[in-house]
Amino acid sequence: MNITDKLLNILSQQQVIFGDALKDNYYHIWKMDEPLNALAMVFPKTTEEISRILELCNNHKQAVIVFGGRTNLVGSTETMGNEILISMEKMNQIIELDQSSRTMTVEAGVLLETIQNKASENDFLFPLNFGAKGSAQIGGIISTNAGGLRVLKYGMTRNPDGTILSSLKKIIKDNSAYDLKQLFVGSEGTLGVVTKAVLKLRETPTSRNSAFIGINTFDNVVAFLKYIDKKLAGLLSGYELIWADTYAQMTNDETGSKPPLEPKYKYYVLVESLGSQQEKERNNLIDIIEQALEKKLVEDAVVAYTKSDLDWFWKLREDVHVIASSCTYDQHFDISLPIPTIGTVLDDININLRQLDGVNHSYTFGHIADGNIHIIVDKDSDDELLKNKINDIVYSPLQALGGSVSAEHGIGLHKKPYLHLCRTEAEIFLMKKLKRTLDPNNILNPNKVIDINE
Amino acid sequence: MNITDKLLNILSQQQVIFGDALKDNYYHIWKMDEPLNALAMVFPKTTEEISRILELCNNHKQAVIVFGGRTNLVGSTETMGNEILISMEKMNQIIELDQSSRTMTVEAGVLLETIQNKASENDFLFPLNFGAKGSAQIGGIISTNAGGLRVLKYGMTRNPDGTILSSLKKIIKDNSAYDLKQLFVGSEGTLGVVTKAVLKLRETPTSRNSAFIGINTFDNVVAFLKYIDKKLAGLLSGYELIWADTYAQMTNDETGSKPPLEPKYKYYVLVESLGSQQEKERNNLIDIIEQALEKKLVEDAVVAYTKSDLDWFWKLREDVHVIASSCTYDQHFDISLPIPTIGTVLDDININLRQLDGVNHSYTFGHIADGNIHIIVDKDSDDELLKNKINDIVYSPLQALGGSVSAEHGIGLHKKPYLHLCRTEAEIFLMKKLKRTLDPNNILNPNKVIDINE
Numbered sequence: 059m060n061i062t063d064k065l066l067n068i069l070s071q072q073q074v075i076f077g078d079a080l081k082d083n084y085y086h087i088w089k090m091d092e093p094l095n096a097l098a099m100v101f102p103k104t105t106e107e108i109s110r111i112l113e114l115c116n117n118h119k120q121a122v123i124v125f126g127g128r129t130n131l132v133g134s135t136e137t138m139g140n141e142i143l144i145s146m147e148k149m150n151q152i153i154e155l156d157q158s159s160r161t162m163t164v165e166a167g168v169l170l171e172t173i174q175n176k177a178s179e180n181d182f183l184f185p186l187n188f189g190a191k192g193s194a195q196i197g198g199i200i201s202t203n204a205g206g207l208r209v210l211k212y213g214m215t216r217n218p219d220g221t222i223l224s225s226l227k228k229i230i231k232d233n234s235a236y237d238l239k240q241l242f243v244g245s246e247g248t249l250g251v252v253t254k255a256v257l258k259l260r261e262t263p264t265s266r267n268s269a270f271i272g273i274n275t276f277d278n279v280v281a282f283l284k285y286i287d288k289k290l291a292g293l294l295s296g297y298e299l300i301w302a303d304t305y306a307q308m309t310n311d312e313t314g315s316k317p318p319l320e321p322k323y324k325y326y327v328l329v330e331s332l333g334s335q336q337e338k339e340r341n342n343l344i345d346i347i348e349q350a351l352e353k354k355l356v357e358d359a360v361v362a363y364t365k366s367d368l369d370w371f372w373k374l375r376e377d378v379h380v381i382a383s384s385c386t387y388d389q390h391f392d393i394s395l396p397i398p399t400i401g402t403v404l405d406d407i408n409i410n411l412r413q414l415d416g417v418n419h420s421y422t423f424g425h426i427a428d429g430n431i432h433i434i435v436d437k438d439s440d441d442e443l444l445k446n447k448i449n450d451i452v453y454s455p456l457q458a459l460g461g462s463v464s465a466e467h468g469i470g471l472h473k474k475p476y477l478h479l480c481r482t483e484a485e486i487f488l489m490k491k492l493k494r495t496l497d498p499n500n501i502l503n504p505n506k507v508i509d510i511n512e
Numbered sequence: 513m514n515i516t517d518k519l520l521n522i523l524s525q526q527q528v529i530f531g532d533a534l535k536d537n538y539y540h541i542w543k544m545d546e547p548l549n550a551l552a553m554v555f556p557k558t559t560e561e562i563s564r565i566l567e568l569c570n571n572h573k574q575a576v577i578v579f580g581g582r583t584n585l586v587g588s589t590e591t592m593g594n595e596i597l598i599s600m601e602k603m604n605q606i607i608e609l610d611q612s613s614r615t616m617t618v619e620a621g622v623l624l625e626t627i628q629n630k631a632s633e634n635d636f637l638f639p640l641n642f643g644a645k646g647s648a649q650i651g652g653i654i655s656t657n658a659g660g661l662r663v664l665k666y667g668m669t670r671n672p673d674g675t676i677l678s679s680l681k682k683i684i685k686d687n688s689a690y691d692l693k694q695l696f697v698g699s700e701g702t703l704g705v706v707t708k709a710v711l712k713l714r715e716t717p718t719s720r721n722s723a724f725i726g727i728n729t730f731d732n733v734v735a736f737l738k739y740i741d742k743k744l745a746g747l748l749s750g751y752e753l754i755w756a757d758t759y760a761q762m763t764n765d766e767t768g769s770k771p772p773l774e775p776k777y778k779y780y781v782l783v784e785s786l787g788s789q790q791e792k793e794r795n796n797l798i799d800i801i802e803q804a805l806e807k808k809l810v811e812d813a814v815v816a817y818t819k820s821d822l823d824w825f826w827k828l829r830e831d832v833h834v835i836a837s838s839c840t841y842d843q844h845f846d847i848s849l850p851i852p853t854i855g856t857v858l859d860d861i862n863i864n865l866r867q868l869d870g871v872n873h874s875y876t877f878g879h880i881a882d883g884n885i886h887i888i889v890d891k892d893s894d895d896e897l898l899k900n901k902i903n904d905i906v907y908s909p910l911q912a913l914g915g916s917v918s919a920e921h922g923i924g925l926h927k928k929p930y931l932h933l934c935r936t937e938a939e940i941f942l943m944k945k946l947k948r949t950l951d952p953n954n955i956l957n958p959n960k961v962i963d964i965n966e
Contacts, residue, residue, distance in 0.1 A: 158734045158852035159883075203687050233657050233698055233918045234927075234934045235961050236943045240694035244687055261742035280612045288715035291788035292746035334745035335796075342789075398612035429613075464687045473688075480688045488950075489690045495949040496942075507689050 061118050061142065062098045068110045073101045073148070083143075085135050086128050087193055099125070099143040105253040108144065112251070112501075115142060119499045124247045126198025127169070129190035131390060132470030134202065134246050134506055146197050149253065155180055162257045166197025173257065182259035189376060197252040202468045203244030241492070246468050247503040249496045263332035267340045268296075268371050269347060272323030272358035276401025279325050282355045283427055286329060289346045293339065296330030298375050299426035301404070307381055307421060308374055315374045318360050327356075327426075328375050378434070381421045385436035389445060391452050394429045394465035403455050404431060410451045411435060416444045430465035453479050469507045477508070515572050515596065516552045522564045527555045527602070537597075539589050540582050541647055553579070553597040559707040562598065566705070566955075569596060573953045578701045580652025581623070583644035585844060586924030588656065588700050588960055600651050603707065609634055616711045620651025627711065636713035643830065651706040656922045657698030695946070700922050701957040703950045717786035721794045722750075722825050723801060726777035726812035730855025733779050736809045737881055740783060743800045747793065750784030752829050753880035755858070761835055761875060762828055769828045772814050781810075781880075782829050832888070835875045839890035843899060845906050848883045848919035857909050858885060864905045865889060870898045884919035907933050923961045931962065 065074050075083075076098035083094040097120075102108045115122050121138075125145045128135050137143065146167035153163040155176060162184070164173060170184075170191040177184040188194070188204065198204075242250050273279050279299060287294050300308070305326045309317035319326065333339045340361065347359045362368045382388045395403055404422055411420040416438045424431035435448050453463055453476050462480040463473050478486065490510045493500070500510055519528050529537075530552035537548040551574075556562045569576050575595045582589050591597065600621035607617040609630060616638070618627060624645040631638040642648070642658065652658075696704050727733050733753060741748050754762070759780045763771035773780065787793045797815060804810045816822045836842045849857055858876055865874040870892045878885035889902050907917055907930050916934040917927050932940065944964045947954070954964055 156850075156852070157738075159850050160738070203691075233920055233922045234916045235923050235931055235940075236699055236703075236946060237657075237694065237697070238939055238942060240691065240697075243694075244691055245689075249690075261738065261745070263745050264742070265745070284611075284614070284715065288718070289788055291715070291717050291719070291786065332745065334743055396610075396613050398610070462688045466687055468687050469689050477689055485692055486689075488692060491949055492690060492946075495945055 061114070061120055064114055064118075065098060065100055065111065065142070068107060068114065069100055069102065073103070073107075075099050075101075084128070085125075085137050086130075086133075087190075094137065094143075095139040096123075096137045096141050096143050097139075099145055101145050101148045103148045108251055108253055111142070111144060115501050116499050119501060121501050121504050123503050124197070124201070124251050126167070126195035126201070127190065127193040128198075129194045130198070130202060130246075130470060131392075131467045132464070133472040134468060134470035134503070136471050138505075144251065146195055149197075152176055153254070155182075155259075160259045160261075162259055163254065164196055164257060165254055166200075166252045167195050170194045170196060170199060177259050178262070180259075181262055183262040184257060185260055189378065196255055196257070200243055200252045200255055201245065201247050204466065241496075244468065246470060246507050248493060248507050249502060251502075263295075263334065265331075265333045265336035265339050266368060267331045267333075267336070267343050267362065268368055269329050269343060269359050269361040270318040270371055271327040271329065271347070271350075271356050272319045273325045273327060273356050274323055276325065278355050279327060279401070279426065280397055282327065282350055285350060285355060286346060287427075290331050290343075293331040293333045294329065295332040296328065297425075297427040298328040299424050300326040300328070300375065301408075301422040302326070303419065304381065304421040304423050307384060308377070314380055315370060315377070318371060318374070319358055323357055328371055330372075375423075378423075378432075381434050385434065386418060387437045387440050389435040389437060389448055390467075391431075391433040391435075392465050392467045393431055393433070393452065393456060393461055393463060395431065395456070395459055395461040397426070397429045399459050399461075400424075400426070400429065400431060403459065404433075407433070407452055407455065411448065414444075414447060414451065416441070417448065425465075428465065449476065456480060471506055474507065474509070515568070515574055518568055518572075519552060519554055519565065519596070522561060522568065523554055523556065527557070527561075529553050529555075538582070539579075539591050540584075540587075541644075548591065548597075549593040550577075550591045550595050550597050551593075553599055555599050555602045557602045562705055562707055565596070565598060569955050570953050573955060575955050575958050577957050578651070578655070578705050580621070580649040580655070581644065581647040582652075583648045584652070584656060584700075584924060585846075585921045586918070587926040588922060588924035588957070590925050592959075598705065600649055603651075604649075606630055607708070609636075609713075614713045614715075616713055617708065618650055618711060619708055620654075620706045621649050624648045624650060624653060631713050632716070634713075635716055637716040638711060639714055643832070650709055650711070654697055654706045654709055655699065655701050658920065695950075698922065700924060700961050702947060702961050703956065705956075717749075717788065719785075719787045719790040719793050720822060721785045721787075721790070721797050721816065722822055723783050723797060723813050723815040724772040724825055725781040725783065725801070725804075725810050726773045727779045727781060727810050728777055730779065732809050733781060733855070733880065734851060736781065736804055739804060739809060740800060741881075744785050744797075747785040747787045748783065748881075749786040750782065751879075751881040752782040753878055754780040754782070754829065755862075755876040756780070757873065758835065758875040758877050761838060762831070768834055769824060769831070772825060772828070773812055777811055782825055784826075829877075832877075832886075835888050839888065840872060841891045841894050843889040843891060843902055844921075845885075845887040845889075846919050846921045847885055847887070847906065847910060847915055847917060849885065849910070849913055849915040851880070851883045853913050853915075854878075854880065854883065854885060857913065858887075861887070861906055861909065865902065868898075868901060868905065870895070871902065879919075882919065903930065910934060925960055928961065928963070 062076050080094045080096060080099060083099060084090045085094055100111060121141045123135055123141050123143050125135055125143050149165040149167040151165045152168060155162045173196060174184050283297055302324050306321045308314045331339055331343060344361055350356045362371055408420050411417050418436040421434045433452060437444060457479045463476045469477055489508050493510050516530050534548045534553060537553060538544045539548055554565060577589055577595050577597050579589055579597050579599045603619040603621040605619045606622060609616045627650060628638050737751055756778050760775045762768045785793055785797060801813045816825055862874050865871050872890040875888045887906060891898060911933045917930045923931055943962050947964050
């Protein structure tokens with residue numbers, strides 16, 4: 059009896075597909091035209107079913123990969139062909155929204171957008187947000203500790219201010235021994251399977267103000283962040299930096315939005331404040347910016363007055379695909395660096411990238427308050443050697459500065475060769491030890507994040 | 513050659529004390545009159561020395577306990593007599609304050625108060641705060657994931673919004689594989705030794721407003737929290753609940769402060785808002801409270817107008833020792849519960865406690881926005897049987913409701929028998945597995961938190 063037959067002892071026929079039936083599936087949302095290569099895909103409906111599937115797979119030393127929305131950017135759900143794939147899409151129930159605890163309890167397969175909408179219908183905010191919200195599932199978001207916009211005010215997924223309280227509990231503070239959930243957040247399905255989560259909801263801000271700011275030196279980008287963070291005192295929710303070339307590309311005639319400011323500064327900052335008094339807070343924001351203009355911290359600024367201004371400003375920042383789709387071939391990075399080093403390091407990286415044969419251009423932007431920079435490289439071909447040369451240019455400064463090869467996207471398959479640049483030998487040794495302890499048969503997303511057999 | 517001699521191969525004579533020299537030391541700040549019972553106490557000055565001490569102790573299967581400020585409340589630093597004690601007091605250097613990264617890098621032995629002062633001198637806020645700040649060291653604070661006041665706005669120690677970025681890095685976002693530091697935060701010295709930390713600093717708020725509110729139902733305590741959190745939109749930094757009996761005791765003629773409100777309501781809430789515009793924000797707070805009075809959400813309120821009002825209000829809440837020192841014998845709890853259950857559960861607990869022979873009274877207060885309740889029981893004697901009966905009354909409702917026996921203080925020695933009430937068998941099994949993996953010889957604070965030999 060082979061393993062697919064045994065799976066049918068646990069699940070109904072509709073819950074197991076294999077062979078030709080796999081063809082309509084895929085391992086990544088950008089690879090929907092490639093037939094899925096795997097032993098089988100299963101669709102459990104309960105935690106108990108997942109537990110039985112894992113028990114079976116452990117007994118058979120059978121590799122498994124958990125499939126959420128498959129929107130990750132680092133090959134975390136790539137298959138080799140010999141895996142059982144656990145799709146979470148049938149575990150898509152919102153179990154409870156508790157008004158007094160201000161929590162939502164959900165199964166792992168619920169989409170981020172569904173959670174945002176449910177929160178919003180109940181006059182709450184679920185602050186986590188990013189482009190793939192219509193496909194990304196909360197289980198995958200937790201497994202990868204996803205970040206996105208508004209990390210500044212509300213934190214990333216791991217952070218209790220952002221999202222998870224506990225896999226099962228609604229209590230906010232719990233110091234009863236080891237906080238095991240922390241181990242699973244961000245482990246990319248290599249240590250366990252997230253099946254349910256209790257999410258923390260926030261009161262919906264009733265005001266939203268934004269401004270685009272032009273700044274000419276990186277020192278002033280940092281100084282203005284400190285200045286406005288202090289002046290806004292808890293309301294600052296976004297401080298997004300866009301480098302001049304990226305801004306020009308995002309606002310050019312062919313692809314982009316109309317430019318809110320003239321394209322003549324070195325840096326553009328998009329700030330956002332979320333609060334409760336729309337007009338008062340806008341006037342306060344205007345005062346703060348005027349003082350910054352007088353102090354020569356910033357060169358120029360434009361404040362959003364209407365909902366359509368806000369949409370215009372934020373569409374510009376959120377429509378990153380404008381950049382990617384203007385590239386012949388594109389290669390993405392999400393590094394992090396200590397904030398004061400970012401200006402000169404990124405200048406150097408961009409110079410080196412643009413001098414490389416095969417690179418057309420490089421575009422830089424980021425969540426600067428978190429030290430998190432995104433780079434999109436426009437290149438001539440998908441050539442492996444070129445890809446590695448580009449990786450080397452971007453990653454080589456990180457180790458000496460205490461940066462990270464992944465601020466948000468995770469390690470997955472694609473960044474594994476570079477993990478040693480931001481983690482010490484001792485750290486990687488301990489990670490392997492933990493992986494062996496929690497997954498002794500190495501069946502959970504094997505060969506992703508770290509190789510325990512090396 | 514015994515182990516104390518071998519320690520002298522690693523450390524200077526001034527760095528190792530044993531025998532009679534131990535007498536001037538103690539295992540807890542409240543037990544300074546009891547002679548310390550241990551093999552030796554060592555005072556390393558570097559991470560490398562600690563590493564060599566641990567290597568030696570591992571080779572000898574020699575138990576060690578790390579001594580920070582010894583202010584914990586759960587017996588985490590109690591000795592049996594056969595331990596080597598590692599004092600962190602010589603590792604007390606502030607290594608760097610980085611203005612642009614807004615971080616402070618410190619050795620583990622630096623006092624919380626020293627960190628707060630250094631931040632303040634540089635116009636930053638280190639938001640973590642609690643009574644023992646003049647004794648508690650940052651390493652111990654991290655090891656126990658301490659909370660305290662202002663968790664609502666800034667989070668607990670674990671939370672990047674509160675304190676630690678990484679043991680070694682200044683970057684705020686890092687998704688490069690497993691976040692190992694999370695495992696050590698709150699593990700009470702049973703998995704490793706914290707030697708250094710990078711702490712996140714915040715901009716200092718330039719305004720502080722507070723009000724005392726009288727409320728008669730727990731439903732309204734919850735409703736007013738939601739209401740004011742939404743209205744203050746990011747500025748709410750404290751929402752401390754005091755039950756009527758506690759309030760009366762804290763404001764009586766003998767021991768307490770003058771009462772800001774008449775002692776005739778069931779609950780008293782102390783709210784705090786931290787921001788940037790003292791007067792505007794006070795007026796806004798007054799408007800918000802007036803609307804709540806009109807809506808009958810709250811019964812009565814008084815707002816602080818001066819610095820001395822603020823000091824008066826907060827002294828009342830912070831002077832918990834007024835309660836403890838009014839007790840014949842005192843027994844403390846720091847449970848957490850889902851917020852909507854707190855009103856009736858605490859009513860029941862208090863009734864049951866006060867009916868128990870040997871109990872004089874019980875005093876309840878807490879960080880209600882975090883679901884974290886403190887109870888101080890005034891009792892006739894230190895009798896073990898009475899202590900256990902009191903424990904049973906307080907802890908027995910927790911399991912069914914998904915609460916925790918420790919919101920802040922940790923498990924240590926004293927709460928170990930009750931850990932199973934808030935952690936499943938599977939969780940405790942996994943904790944033991946992790947302990948065995950990271951500390952195979954069980955030398956790190958053995959018998960605290962969990963017993964791996966059971």
